[in-house]
Amino acid sequence: MAVTPPNSASEACPLSDETTAQQNGCPVSDPAAMARDFDAFQGAYQVDPAEALRWSRDQLPVFYAPKLGYWVVTRYDDIKAVFRDNILFSPKNVLEKITPATDAAMTVLKSYGYAMNRTMVNEDEPAHMERRRVLMGHFLPENLEKQQEMVRRLTRQKVDEFIDSGRVDLVEAMLYEVPLLVALHFLGVPEDEIETLRTFSLAHSVNTWGKPSDEKQVEVAHDVGRFWQYAGQVIERMREEKDGQGWMHHTIRMNAEMPDVVTDSYVHSMMMAIIVAAHETTSLASTNMFKTLLAHRDAWEDICSDPSLIPNAVEECLRYAGSIMAWRRQTTAATTLNGVDLPEGAKLLIVQASGNQDERHFEDGDSFDIYRDNAVDHLTFGYGAHQCMGKNIGRMEMRIFLEEMTRRLPHLKLAEQDYSYLPNTSFRGPDHLWVEWDTAHTPEKILSEARRAKHEFAVGAPARRDIARKIRVTETRSEAEGILGLTIEDAQGRTLPNWSAGAHIELCVGDYDRKYSLCGDPERGTYQVAILCENQGRGGSRHIHKTLKNGAEIKMRGPSNLFRLDEGAAHYVLIAGGIGVTPILAMADRLKTLGKSYELHYAGRSKRTMAFLNRVSRDHGPVLSLYADDEGRIMDLATMVAAVPEGGQIYACGPHGLLNALENLTDGLPQDTYHFEHFSTGISGLDPANESSFEAELTDSGMVLQVAADATLLDAILAAGIDVACDCREGLCGSCEVEVIEGEIDHRDMVLTRNERAQSNRMMSCCSRAKNGARIKLAL
Structure with missing residues (x-):
């Protein structure tokens, strides 16, 4: 049943019975006092609107404010959803007098x-x-x-x-x-x-x-x-x-x-x-x-x-x-x-x-x-x-x-x-x-x-390459065979920003920029990461292993979190493969602190190559299962997935084979059951000789963009002055997602599931392209 707000800003909530109100979604029920007393013209909102509405973001992100006669929306994703749909959410009242004229x-x-x-x-x-x-x-x-x-x-x-x-x-x-x-x-x-x-x-x-x-x-x-x-x-x-x-x-x-x-x-x-x-x-x-x-x-x-x-x-x-x-x-x-x-x-x-x-x-x-x-x-x-x-x-x-x-x-x-x-x-x-x-x-x-000197900036969004803070390596250590552990601090002795489980940073070392999950104490003010030396990789991890010493000063971006833990699930199945333990360990630490029900499964080639074994056993022993290939212990993924209770969620990080197997096994489960993070896409970048140029029509902006064979869709969108978020630029994070209205997509990301790709209504603009050079139509 839809709730009809009162006609007058002075009237009370239309649903006065608290039980009925909760059943029907009227947000002026809990916390009733905060919602009913909200005044946009005086008090805390005028002093600091973000802080004044913290209670709403945390407890009641959409609520009816009777003094104002408006529904108040306070969370990022909800606000963005409203802005995105200008048909359902009309802008007709933007310039309407909020206080009726006499x-x-x-x-x-x-x-x-x-x-x-x-x-x-x-x-x-x-x-x-x-x-x-x-x-x-x-x-x-x-x-x-x-x-x-x-x-x-x-x-x-x-x-x-x-x-x-x-x-x-x-x-x-x-x-x-x-x-x-x-x-x-x-x-x-x-x-x-x-x-x-x-x-x-x-x-x-x-x-x-x-x-x-x-x-x-x-x-x-x-x-x-x-x-x-x-x-x-x-x-x-x-x-x-x-x-x-x-x-x-x-x-x-x-x-x-x-x-x-x-x-x-x-x-x-x-x-x-x-x-x-x-x-x-x-x-x-x-x-x-x-x-x-x-x-x-x-x-x-x-x-x-x-x-x-x-x-x-x-x-x-x-x-x-x-x-x-x-x-x-x-x-x-x-x-x-x-x-x-x-x-x-x-x-x-x-x-x-x-x-x-x-x-x-x-x-x-x-x-x-x-x-x-x-x-x-x-x-x-x-x-x-x-x-x-x-x-x-x-x-x-x-x-x-x-x-x-x-x-x-x-x-x-x-x-x-x-x-x-x-x-x-x-x-x-x-x-x-x-x-x-x-x-x-x-x-x-x-x-x-x-006075005459000046620094020029190109018009548009900032260049991401300039967003990096100076940090110092305070400790290097071996976390396992082939795995380098680092502790880092701000180069000027300041406290580094807080972070949440699943977050990562990007280290800028020489010519290499590489992302690594945080796995230490989020409240210490210093960061810890573990870096696997990938001999078959692109050289970044090898360079870091060879060159970083105690006292080295480098740069860092972040923290950012694109693998966020939903803290409201009934139970958690945490699955780590190899170095994928880093974000999973941070999640296990957080769930233990919250007193949540969880189990931790950690697999590797051998125990000598598995980082943090002592800490994982010490802190999560009662819920921990270890699997070492050289000992013949193999994860039974099918049994794990089948045992997930209603309302439970799976979080996994590791090699492509592990994550793909879990994707197959969770195909019939509710959409939010399975969450994963890949290490890399395996894509080395554009090869213009083997790419096709294509056109992208932006329906909201009235533009048709030409995407050259040596450019990404994201490049073309940003050049047109349209802001699209982007982080990894290699199809791992999902931040550059755009809505597809029409056209076939050559998906190259590691974000969308198999079913989401088949629907072909979303794409990652940093890496995915139109199939065979055809024209696509986007909601931008």
């Missing part, structure tokens, strides 16, 4: 002829994609490159004005005006009346996402009405500039050429909306970025020393303290989200700030870490067909701001201050940010070339 305010708006219509952020298909395809070109990375010098010039001018002062409010001095000037330049809008636009922009935000009093609503309505009229006047002036440059000029020309697609009302509404969207979010995000980095001094100093860290630091700031707290959607049919029934017309507040710190997706998610190698997975820009078109403009500005400031004012620090924020559901950033520095130690006073 009659007096509506009268004021009508007096100005206010007629705000659909814009690109809140219109449904097919109108949305038709317009997006026509108007997307200016936002492509290759067309944004030429904007960089303008952004840098404006930034330098502002820094020049305050660099000798020693103290400044960064918002007033730079972070409000420069994003606005960049937005106006990009749009082709005259750069006048900045203070007027500031008032208008604030009014639009309060009017749409705030909770103004009745008296304030009337005041805001006058500003919104004047903003509407101002936007119309600017459009009329721009229509007369036949050769005008900028996105709005392009939009006006498309209005003349394709009036049914780019309508008059759309042009007027978009002018008003984009002036706000193009600069307000960047201004707030930049302010949050400086506040966050200056509060995490180690990160600031690392960036000052190594500017190549800047692109990923920006992504981590967007993840940890982005400017967009939450967005909205509305269901077009009854549906279920994470087990909760939602009726048709249900209004959703999807809290990206909460999803961005969800530890189910981000290891140690509530910690700030500029070396996080999946920070780009954040949902601050949204996801799917409605992902923010201006994301790369915002990234570009934030990188330049950070590069200029860390180079010219590395000794910058936060001043003592109280922070104030505009109360609203969706946008977050302090009104002011006071910083200070010692003018006598400004580098350009000492080194005149410092």
Whole structure:
């Protein structure tokens, strides 16, 4: 039975009986107090939305908030699922006033002829994609490159004005005006009346996402009405500039050429909306970025020393303290989200700030870490067909701001201050940010070339090769015959990030980057790995065995977890083959700590080649079964699988033969029963002489990409400015999965099961290709 939410935000939950509520999925039942008392306009949510909703992520990821009249969604996967389906979860309510307008305010708006219509952020298909395809070109990375010098010039001018002062409010001095000037330049809008636009922009935000009093609503309505009229006047002036440059000029020309697609009302509404969207979010995000980095001094100093860290630091700031707290959607049919029934017309507040710190997706998610190698997975820009078109403009500005400031004012620090924020559901950033520095130690006073130097960044997502922290090997040891054990620590003595069972790191040693599962104590602050010397491999493990000594300094990416343990199963069968024991051992340790029911099966060629035998026997002896080939002990996989109780799960890591055999044996079991992790795909990379080029149609983006024989689908997607997560780039992790709508796929990954491949509705873009060079169609 679907639960119909109350018509008034002041009414109670429609299901008052707790037992009935639990049976029917109404989340305002446990913990009832937290859900019923949730207030998006004051209290903990306004202070720290991610922390305020930790209880929800952990206990009740979809709940009804009666004070708001919305269903609140807080987990990463659920938020992404909502963004992905813009038909079932319509964006129609994104710009709807979250606080209903009073009659007096509506009268004021009508007096100005206010007629705000659909814009690109809140219109449904097919109108949305038709317009997006026509108007997307200016936002492509290759067309944004030429904007960089303008952004840098404006930034330098502002820094020049305050660099000798020693103290400044960064918002007033730079972070409000420069994003606005960049937005106006990009749009082709005259750069006048900045203070007027500031008032208008604030009014639009309060009017749409705030909770103004009745008296304030009337005041805001006058500003919104004047903003509407101002936007119309600017459009009329721009229509007369036949050769005008900028996105709005392009939009006006498309209005003349394709009036049914780019309508008059759309042009007027978009002018008003984009002036706000193009600069307000960047201004707030930049302010949050400086506040966050200056509060995490180690990160600031690392960036000052190594500017190549800047692109990923920006992504981590967007993840940890982005400017967009939450967005909205509305269901077009009854549906279920994470087990909760939602009726048709249900209004959703999807809290990206909460999803961005969800530890189910981000290891140690509530910690700030500029070396996080999946920070780009954040949902601050949204996801799917409605992902923010201006994301790369915002990234570009934030990188330049950070590069200029860390180079010219590395000794910058936060001043003592109280922070104030505009109360609203969706946008977050302090009104002011006071910083200070010692003018006598400004580098350009000492080194005149410092000001003129600059570090260039390509437009788009950060390059993964730059995301690596310095670490030191503190101990090397033999874990078994042919297996090297390492203990590593941060090279600067800092505590390494926490990690969860199944996680891995990537060691960068010489020309080799290799991934290894973590297998020590996740709370020690140091990491332990075990590395098998593979004589028939590609040389990475042999190089590590030969060269790494105590005290060696290398680099590391991670930790990341793509083999995550579901801690809610009834029983666990853990199966390790050879060096595959490393993630399995971490899982066994975790299950023992939790007091869970589990059994551990560990096989190898001989006991002398099996790592951690003493520790495994000591810590897990009562549930341990050992199998050594040279002793004639062989795993009876069929019996193990047959004995898995209802609700039980199997986790396995080891050679292809072991994992393939388990896949065959578990074929008829429930989908989530069998979890596995391969060591490698066995694929050495593309061989252009034996590959075929193909076309990939991206239905959500209105693009057709050409994938050359010497390039991957992932390469082509990223080059088009579309963000797709990627980690291993060899078909092992599953992070670059894309949805296939049409076409035959040449699957080359080690992620999908045999049945999933047969369905041919998913593929790993880093390695898999279209069969025989045919065209494929993707939901991107």
